[in-house]
Every structure is written in C-alpha cells, then in structure tokens.
Amino acid sequence: MIWQENIHQIVMVTNLVEGIKTKCEQYWPCGGKQMVHGNLIIRLNAEKERTAYVTREISIEDKKSGKKRNVTQYHFTAWPDHGTPDPLYLVLFHRHVISDSKAGHSGPLLVHCSAGIGRTGTYIALDALLEEGRTTGFLDIFKFLKKMRYSRMNMIQTSNQYVCLHYALLEAFTMKDTKIRKDEFSEVWQSIRTDHKALNHQRLNKEFKMLNATKDDQNHNQYNAAMSTTNLAKNRNKDVLPMDDKRVYLVSYGKGRSDYINAVQVPSYTKFVGYITTQLPLPDTKVDFWTMIRDHSSSTIVLIINNANEADLVYSQSGNELTIGQFGIKISAREEVENNITKTTIVLSRKDDKPRQVVLFQAICNSIPDPIVLCKLADLISTRATMSNDPITVVSSDGAKNCGLFCAFANAVSSMQIDNHADIFQLVRLLQLRRPEFFTDFEEYKRCYEALHLHLESANVYANF
Missing domain, CATH: 3.90.190.10 (Protein tyrosine phosphatase superfamily)
Structure with missing residues (x-):
C-alpha cells in the first residue's frame, strides 16, 4: 500500500x-x-x-x-x-x-x-x-x-x-514559535544581550511571562501524600511538593519509613524518565535518599549546593566510610575536576543486595551556577548517560531551583546535537508539567540561554556548522 x-x-x-x-x-x-x-x-x-x-x-x-x-x-x-x-x-x-x-x-x-x-x-x-x-x-x-x-x-x-x-x-x-536553529543561536543571544527596550517588550521577559501564564493551576488534592501528617515534615520547602501522580515512590523502605520522598521524575530529551529531581536530604530523610538511589538504579548524582557543608547531608566529605540506615557507603575515589566541581565515586552496599557504584558530581555556587559550570556538568553526565539508561539524580536545596535549570540546559544541549535546534521555552514547559515550581526565577531562564550560547561557542559549533 x-x-x-x-x-x-x-x-x-x-x-x-x-x-x-x-x-x-x-x-x-x-x-x-x-x-x-x-x-x-x-x-x-x-x-x-x-x-x-x-x-x-x-x-x-x-x-x-x-x-x-x-x-x-x-x-x-x-x-x-x-x-x-x-x-x-x-x-x-x-x-x-x-x-x-x-x-x-x-x-x-x-x-x-x-x-x-x-x-x-x-x-x-x-x-x-x-x-x-x-x-x-x-x-x-x-x-x-x-x-x-x-x-x-x-x-x-x-x-x-x-x-x-x-x-x-x-x-x-x-503556541508561539520559539525554536532557534543552531546556526542562528549566536545572533539571537547577542540580540537578547543587547536588548535595551522596556522590560515588558524584551524577548526573554515576554517568554518568561508566558511560562507563568501557561502553568496549570494545581489542585491541593494532588498533594495528598506530601501533605499528610506522616510526610509533611520530610519536605524542606512546604511550597515545593511533588504531585501524587508525579512523585517518585520508594519500594524497599525499612521499618518505620514510608514510600514517600520529595522527588519527581522528569524527562531528558530522549527519555521520559531521564532525571530524578529531589531536595537536599534532611537529617531524617538521608536513608530515604539512598533508598531511592538504590530502588531506581540511579548511578549518577548531580549535587548543586550553596556551601560545602550541605554535602554532608548526602555523603561524608571527610571520612571514607559511613552507615546510613541499612546502607553502607564507601568512598572509593575523590577527584577535583575544575570550576569548583568535584567527582566522588561511591560504593553503595546493603546486606541483601550486591554493591553498586554511584558517581557523584558536586558543584558549589552562591545562587545560580555559572554558565561554565553548567557546561562542564552537562559534559560529565553526557558521557555517563551514553553508557547506561539509568536516570540521573539531580539534587538542589528544595529540589526545584537549579534542578530545573540544569535539566532544561542539558536537554537543550541534546536537542542541538540531535536536531540542530533547541526550543528552551518548550523544554522548560515540559519540565513544569512534572514540577510547576521549576523556573520561578527569571535569572534561571536567562542563564539557560547564556549557558547554551557558551556551550555552542566552546564546542566551536558555530564555526563548523
């Protein structure tokens, strides 16, 4: 036929x-x-x-x-x-x-x-x-x-x-046409950077306003698990909660724990569950964090924190071995990468399970990661993503700020590689379907454009296109 x-x-x-x-x-x-x-x-x-x-x-x-x-x-x-x-x-x-x-x-x-x-x-x-x-x-x-x-x-x-x-x-x-071809991205970024029109008439500001206008109104009935008396104290920020049909479920939780963790699955450019985004664990939820890593076979963690001390809520920066609940955590290697990024190789073990290796990339930034840091992190996880289908766990203070920025930027890089164009506006919208609190800060949205320009420029993509 x-x-x-x-x-x-x-x-x-x-x-x-x-x-x-x-x-x-x-x-x-x-x-x-x-x-x-x-x-x-x-x-x-x-x-x-x-x-x-x-x-x-x-x-x-x-x-x-x-x-x-x-x-x-x-x-x-x-x-x-x-x-x-x-x-x-x-x-x-x-x-x-x-x-x-x-x-x-x-x-x-x-x-x-x-x-x-x-x-x-x-x-x-x-x-x-x-x-x-x-x-x-x-x-x-x-x-x-x-x-x-x-x-x-x-x-x-x-x-x-x-x-x-x-x-x-x-x-x-x-739907507006917000897609930008690889060969025109440099020109678009320069026009954004030198745009001196009134704020309401600037391209990025108009896009950011549209993002807020297109968000679905969330019904409080969608947050039953997060707002239950059992789980409410497990959330760092009571304004950033996972919806019932979007949250990550724990499977092998221990006695006295539940299947709840403040985490959501979000898409990469090629997979529906490319990332798991979650908040920095609380002292009482560290065991839930490692249960999630084990249950969802995540072998890569991106940790974006404001100061070095926060990392101790995930692993130990001084000792090489520690126990969290039923998990044994052994540091097998530590390495300084560049731009204040460190790479830590962790062996995660549990009595009833064979040990598994997890690689953690840690970036410390005051507020929003610099473009050069985002580019380096994206390159590091890209290498690992090609080797396995496991979801990459992205961690920030509340599980929204910087998590959404990193995922959107990494997806934009993949879009440029696969399709020779990127639509940052729509990529952000797809992430907000899973967690509406992504990109509440305009500077994050602008940083995504800035970092993508740097990535294309540093890869000499413009010259070779």
Missing part, C-alpha cells in the same frame, strides 16, 4: 506492545538488517529517539524494477495505554511532522494506531482542523468528526479523545 499510494510519511500513534497486548507488528527492520515483503526490500537507514517520539528513515526497494524510495516514520510513543497524552507533547510532535514535510511529494500522509480509529482519528482531526482554522479563521470540530465517520466508523473513539483534541487545538493555535 505504501509503495502503491506513493506514501513518503507515516505517523504511527501506538506502541508495538502496551501492557500485555501486542498492538502492532514491527513492519520495519532493526538497524543493519533488511526485511523482505514480497517484491519489496525494506531497510532502516537512521533512527532518532526523543522523549515522546522516534523518527525513522526507511528505504524501500522494488526488486522487480530496481526503483528505490525513502519513507520517514514518525512514531509517537507517549500515548498511554488507557487515556490520552498530554496535549503539549502531541502538539510538539505534530509540529515536528509538518515542519519535516518533504517538498514535492504528492502522496498522502499515512496515519495508523492499532485499530486505526481512536488515536488515528484524533491525530487526523488535529492536523486537518489546525490547517482549516489557520486558513478560514473558523472551526467546527463536531462537524469534522461526523465527516470523518462517514469515511470510517468510530473515528475518535472515546469522549476523552474528543476532549484531548480540543485542548490540543487550543495549544496549537496559541
């Missing part, structure tokens, strides 16, 4: 397996191999993974005629088995698809999920209604749904999908 209908783009909005059900057979080969279907030879030429989707470049060759074609598959992986995706993820995915459309290809867009009606109908409606709204200035969502169902029954299968479509369209129509 793809060959016959001259299709060059495929949008796939299901995972191959969800829960225990197979939703779709893998119709493309793994890298380095080929697949033969009838007269057609299929090869996977390239694959790029992001948080919510994967893009694949696939070539198809007709054995009879010898003709070849290239097809791009956009595989959205963030649609939950039961429910609907966050509209922001869906709209950013759609934006990538339409911006990547190949000029001169007349074939239709192929959209599929498992049954080809629910998620498929939702995506088609988003694509078609967005174009219609921009062309005519009007929308009739219900009318378009009926029109789709004349062609294929039950398109948009559930009321939740219908509601999700409305939110996605609202997001798509109001």
